[in-house]
Structure formats: C-alpha cells, structure tokens
Amino acid sequence: MTDLPTPPPSCRPPGETPWHVVIPVKDTRFGKSRLARATGADRAALSRAVADDTIAAAVGAVGAARVLVVTSDAGLTAQLVRLGIDVVPDPGVGLNPAIVAGLRRLTHTGRLSRPAALLGDLPCLTAVDLRAALAAAHPHDQSFVPDADGVGTVLRCGGMASGLRPRFGSDSAARHAADGAARLDLDLPRLRTDVDDPASLAAAIGLGLGPRTAGLVDRLGSGWxxxxxxxxxxxxxxxxxxxxxxxxxxxxxxxxxxxxxxxxxxxxxxxxxxxxxxxxxxxxxxxxxxxxxxxxx
Structure with missing residues (x-):
C-alpha cells in the first residue's frame, strides 16, 4: 500500500475549513486485539486498511494539510509523510496522551484553527459525513459525537487545541458531557461505527466499508x-x-x-x-x- 484511497471529487473539501483533525492510530502490527481470534494472521492487515480508510475520509473532508496523525507505525508514517500529512510520534502511553501530543503539535506550530480528535478505526466513514459532523460542531465551543452504542465517543471537537480535553475510553460519552461538551447525537452511522470486535466489524460490513477495508474483506473476510x-x-x-x-x-x-x-x-x-x-x-x-x-x- 503506497497511497491512501483517493476521495471522489465530490468528497474533496470545497474551500477553506476552520478545522484540523487529529487522528491517533496504534501501530497496526498490534492493533485490533479484540479481533485477534477472528482474524488471526490477517489482524495487522485489517488494522492498516481501517486506518487508511479513516485517514482518507478525513483528508477528503478537510485536506491533507489539516490532518495530523499520531502513530508509532513506521510504514504508515512513511506513507503519510509522502502525502504531505503531518505525523507526530505516539508517546506510547495510551489513546488520550496520543491525542494530546497531536494537539500540542498544533499549538506549537501556530495552527490555531479549531481542533477535532477523531478515532482511527472508522472504516465506513466518508468525507461527506465527517464534514457534516464538523458543521454540526461549529456552533459549540466544545462538543462530541458518541459512538453507535451511545456510550463511547468517536469525535471530540473543541474551540482551540489548548482547551480540548480528550477523555476517550470506556464511558467516554458521559465524561465528555460532564466536562461541558455538547452531545451531538447525529444520524451519521458511518461516522459512529468504530470497529474493535467481530460484532462491530459485522455492523460496519453491513453499512458499507471504505475501499481498502472492503477489498481486504472481499479477499479474506469469509474466514473471519x-x-x-x-x-x-x-x-x-x-x-x-x-x-x-x-x-x-x-x-x-x-x-x-x-x-x-x-x-x-x-x-x-x-x-x-x-x-x-x-x-x-x-x-x-x-x-x-x-x-x-x-x-x-
């Protein structure tokens, strides 16, 4: 894999956007541990395909210059740098510290437009849906979009990088709401379906996968x-x-x-x-x- 899937012309950003999108991606050799039994030796390939499709949707929504990926995956890093996407090394101490590292890069490099933290395991996501979510977040200083179960979080948006406090993890929707972030229960199932176990993978397949993940599932998914x-x-x-x-x-x-x-x-x-x-x-x-x-x- 040398390039991200190319968003169709209708999905490319129509003009200037106020958002930067920070995406944490675990080293794909070790990602998707809850899918290990189902996918076996294909787990790393699935993790990489899911990340590729998520990042491609974000690029289609806001442009490559406004996407920042936090990862320790050397292969993914090399690909993203070639595509002009900023990469920050993952400090390796969890999801929220990884997002904070990305937010700090935005602050230190003077990118003071609005930040959004997006999970890296959304293989159904489209640029159109992400742009719709960011538009819904725009009137709020702090906001979040819960996952399909309504308990977790897939997208956390803020007014500025220094003021966005990510609280991803179990019951993160309640923690983000307790911080005063507006809850956005948007009718965007492709955004709200994160994949971390066989049931969520089956749900994602039913919604329709991005091109990289779909291609992999077509080749190997009957064994999963x-x-x-x-x-x-x-x-x-x-x-x-x-x-x-x-x-x-x-x-x-x-x-x-x-x-x-x-x-x-x-x-x-x-x-x-x-x-x-x-x-x-x-x-x-x-x-x-x-x-x-x-x-x-």
Whole structure:
C-alpha cells in the first residue's frame, strides 16, 4: 500500500475549513486485539486498511494539510509523510496522551484553527459525513459525537487545541458531557461505527466499508465471519438475548445488539435462521432466504 484511497471529487473539501483533525492510530502490527481470534494472521492487515480508510475520509473532508496523525507505525508514517500529512510520534502511553501530543503539535506550530480528535478505526466513514459532523460542531465551543452504542465517543471537537480535553475510553460519552461538551447525537452511522470486535466489524460490513477495508474483506473476510444456518435454541424476549444451534452441532450465543440490528421482533424456539458467526459469537441474524437489507414481510 503506497497511497491512501483517493476521495471522489465530490468528497474533496470545497474551500477553506476552520478545522484540523487529529487522528491517533496504534501501530497496526498490534492493533485490533479484540479481533485477534477472528482474524488471526490477517489482524495487522485489517488494522492498516481501517486506518487508511479513516485517514482518507478525513483528508477528503478537510485536506491533507489539516490532518495530523499520531502513530508509532513506521510504514504508515512513511506513507503519510509522502502525502504531505503531518505525523507526530505516539508517546506510547495510551489513546488520550496520543491525542494530546497531536494537539500540542498544533499549538506549537501556530495552527490555531479549531481542533477535532477523531478515532482511527472508522472504516465506513466518508468525507461527506465527517464534514457534516464538523458543521454540526461549529456552533459549540466544545462538543462530541458518541459512538453507535451511545456510550463511547468517536469525535471530540473543541474551540482551540489548548482547551480540548480528550477523555476517550470506556464511558467516554458521559465524561465528555460532564466536562461541558455538547452531545451531538447525529444520524451519521458511518461516522459512529468504530470497529474493535467481530460484532462491530459485522455492523460496519453491513453499512458499507471504505475501499481498502472492503477489498481486504472481499479477499479474506469469509474466514473471519462465516455465514451458516441454525435453529433457535434459547431466547429471552425481555432482554433480546439467546443462543442458536448451528447445523454442525455447536451452540453459540447472540447479544441484544446483534438481535436488535437484525430487524426481528421475536423468534421462537426451533425457528430456522441464517446467522453470521465470528469468534464463537453470533454477530448477525436473519430469516432464512432473506438477505441483508431486504425487507422482512
């Protein structure tokens, strides 16, 4: 991989923007640890593809000169420098210190326009969606966009680099709100879907991936997320959790999130379903004969 995916002309920045976007990217050799069992030796390639698509969307939204990546990944760094994207070494002590290192670079180099910290694992993100989120953030001095679950954060925006305090991590949405940042529950699922486990990867595939991640999934993804048929074994109608018996005899569970994303309202014991399984967990369910995105009648 020598270049980032090229945004289509309609996705390139229409003119001057007030935003700089800081993107922390963990060394892709060690990224996506929660996908290790599902993806095996392909984990590093997936981490790199996801980062490439995220950065390309940001470049399409604000321009390469206004994107700053914080990473210790030597291969990614070399690529970004060739493309004119500023890179700051990751201090290696966590996500928030990495973002702070990027914000300090903005301050020290006199780039005083508005900063935004964007997660580096958003493979569905488009430049159009990121520009829409930044436009929604513009009226607020401090703001954030929560992830699809509403608990984490995918984008944190501020008035100036020295005043943006990132609090990414578990329950980060509550911490950002407690700091006084406005919560922006935007209808932008491509922005709000970060990928860190098999279930979120399946959700991202359903939304549509960026070109690098899509190409990798097309080549290798059948070994990560396997489609098959199964029968409902248990179901809790109150909590929307349960399990299925696969046709090979294995019993695997599904979470409420996987069930609710399926479009189903109820299932009955013994009912036949099509399921996708990764890492011994059902990540999507459907009615036999009805494909993803097709209406359930």
């Amino acid at each position: 997320i396997q489609g098959m048929q199964a029968s409902v074994h248990t179901f809790d109608p109150e909590h929307h959790t349960g399990s299925v018996l696969l046709d090979d005899g294995r019993q695997v569970s599904f979470t409420a999130a996987a069930f609710e994303a399926s479009g189903l309202r109820l299932v009955r014991l013994g009912q036949r379903l099509t399921v996708e399984v990764a890492d011994e967990m059902v990540v999507s369910l459907g009615i036999v004969g009805i494909g993803p995105g097709q209406q359930i009648r």
